[in-house]
Amino acid sequence: MTPIAPLQQTLITIFMCGDVMLGRGIDQVMPHPSDPIIYESYVKDARRYVQIAEDANGPISRPVPLDYIWGHAFDILNADTIDLRLINLETSVTTSDNYWRGKGINYRMHPKNIPALKEVQIDVVSLANNHVLDWGFAGLEESIKSLNENEIATVGAGDNLEQAQSPAIFEMQGKGRVLVFASGSTDSGVPLRWAATESEPGVNLIEDFSRATVQRIRAQIQAIKRPNDIVILSLHWGGNWGFSIPSEHQEFAHALVDEAFVDVVHGHSSHHIKAIEIYQGKLIVYGSGDLITDYEGIGGHESYRGDLGLLYFAAINPSTGMLAQLRMLPSQMKNFRLTAPSPKDVSWILDTLNREGKKLGTHVESDGKYLQLVWE
Numbered sequence: 001m002t003p004i005a006p007l008q009q010t011l012i013t014i015f016m017c018g019d020v021m022l023g024r025g026i027d028q029v030m031p032h033p034s035d036p037i038i039y040e041s042y043v044k045d046a047r048r049y050v051q052i053a054e055d056a057n058g059p060i061s062r063p064v065p066l067d068y069i070w071g072h073a074f075d076i077l078n079a080d081t082i083d084l085r086l087i088n089l090e091t092s093v094t095t096s097d098n099y100w101r102g103k104g105i106n107y108r109m110h111p112k113n114i115p116a117l118k119e120v121q122i123d124v125v126s127l128a129n130n131h132v133l134d135w136g137f138a139g140l141e142e143s144i145k146s147l148n149e150n151e152i153a154t155v156g157a158g159d160n161l162e163q164a165q166s167p168a169i170f171e172m173q174g175k176g177r178v179l180v181f182a183s184g185s186t187d188s189g190v191p192l193r194w195a196a197t198e199s200e201p202g203v204n205l206i207e208d209f210s211r212a213t214v215q216r217i218r219a220q221i222q223a224i225k226r227p228n229d230i231v232i233l234s235l236h237w238g239g240n241w242g243f244s245i246p247s248e249h250q251e252f253a254h255a256l257v258d259e260a261f262v263d264v265v266h267g268h269s270s271h272h273i274k275a276i277e278i279y280q281g282k283l284i285v286y287g288s289g290d291l292i293t294d295y296e297g298i299g300g301h302e303s304y305r306g307d308l309g310l311l312y313f314a315a316i317n318p319s320t321g322m323l324a325q326l327r328m329l330p331s332q333m334k335n336f337r338l339t340a341p342s343p344k345d346v347s348w349i350l351d352t353l354n355r356e357g358k359k360l361g362t363h364v365e366s367d368g369k370y371l372q373l374v375w376e
Contacts (some may be wrong), residue, residue: 011315011324012230014177015077015085018268018288018309019305021067021131022092025049025294026336030061031057032112039099039106043252049294050336056297057335064181064336067119069292071338073311073331074230077120083172084315087117087291088234088268093146094139103191106134111146113196118150124168126234128156128203129269133194137201156182156234157196157203164196165220176318177229181221184236185209188269206237208217210250218260223260238287241301243274243356245286250277257282263321266354269291271295272304273349275356278375281322283314307333308341308349310371326373328356328364346371366368 024046027034036046042051054060067074077085091107093114099106117125125147133140144154153168166181175328184190185206206213215254221231233256237249248269254289257280265284274287291309311329316322332341332350341349350371353364361376 008248010115011313012318014081015082016266016312017291019090019290020087023109027109029062030113030195032110034110039168053296066116069337070120072281072340073338085123085357086098087125088130092139093143096135096139098136107131108135114150124153124180126182127154129236130189155180161196161198170228179229179295180232182234188236211249212256221261229314229339230263231261233262236269238269240271242283255282275360276362277360283323307364328371
């Protein structure tokens with residue numbers, strides 16, 4: 001695979017993607033599967049999701065190598081032209097059996113499978129989502145501890161509110177710093193009970209998209225930000241399905257840029273890609289979609305093509321925080337690994353981004369391998 005080519009030495013290139021869900025069925029094919037018992041209404045054994053995927057696309061040899069899930073993206077993600085790698089980790093990482101009762105879906109991956117993330121040098125994961133506490137507060141504590149022991153930074157959740165609000169700070173030699181913050185909103189399904197407090201663990205929760213919320217975020221960033229720092233807010237918001245962008249989401253994203261020093265809004269929660277906007281030169285990804293999940297073969301919502309994902313490579317000017325280039329690698333989840341989509345499927349991604357992006361002044365062009373964003 002051809003790696004992402006650098007534009008200038010001073011630009012900072014950041015890899016981002018949406019949901020990476022390495023629990024449940026994915027966890028079961030890895031070298032260290034968790035106890036397969038789950039507590040869903042119809043499925044009681046996580047291995048059932050492996051069977052559903054195999055029924056759809058053929059057998060998956062077990063256990064798979066740790067690099068298996070990354071498939072055709074492996075070499076690209078390991079390119080030395082990428083400065084920072086950020087994902088939304090949509091699962092608890094724990095051996096806890098104390099599942100969150102009444103939630104209905106409980107994802108977990110075994111801590112010994114974390115090296116799968118190290119295979120592509122993941123630097124930081126957002127935990128501000130609606131699955132990080134699926135196995136209780138003990139599960140959250142173990143998740144953070146296990147990831148940190150593997151030298152993967154965590155943002156968006158912590159032992160208390162101060163930790164949950166704190167950014168991961170990365171110094172890019174000769175280029176500058178990147179600050180990564182993360183929040184999860186109630187409209188993405190994060191329960192109110194999961195909110196971190198001054199003395200209790202939990203998620204950095206956003207209850208509304210009001211001006212007061214913007215000002216709180218501004219104060220958190222202002223206390224840490226230095227001149228020329230790039231600020232990323234990884235934000236779990238909105239529902240799972242639908243291309244429409246709520247007006248309150250757009251207004252909130254604009255206010256984050258205008259008032260709260262945010263340079264990149266990294267949105268996720270939707271199970272499919274959504275429109276991209278460049279506002280005041282700053283990147284807003286409203287929904288980066290699923291990347292790795294065990295949803296393969298599950299019926300429903302096929303028109304949204306949740307099996308098709310994107311890997312986002314954003315080149316940012318650290319002196320302004322403005323986007324210089326956004327390239328995206330199309331991908332398809334098949335046999336529990338990332339594969340290159342067919343030309344027809346790439347065309348679907350292209351057409352979808354252009355249809356939805358037209359409202360926001362963006363469109364996408366293809367160079368045969370990557371998609372590149374063009375904006376007004």
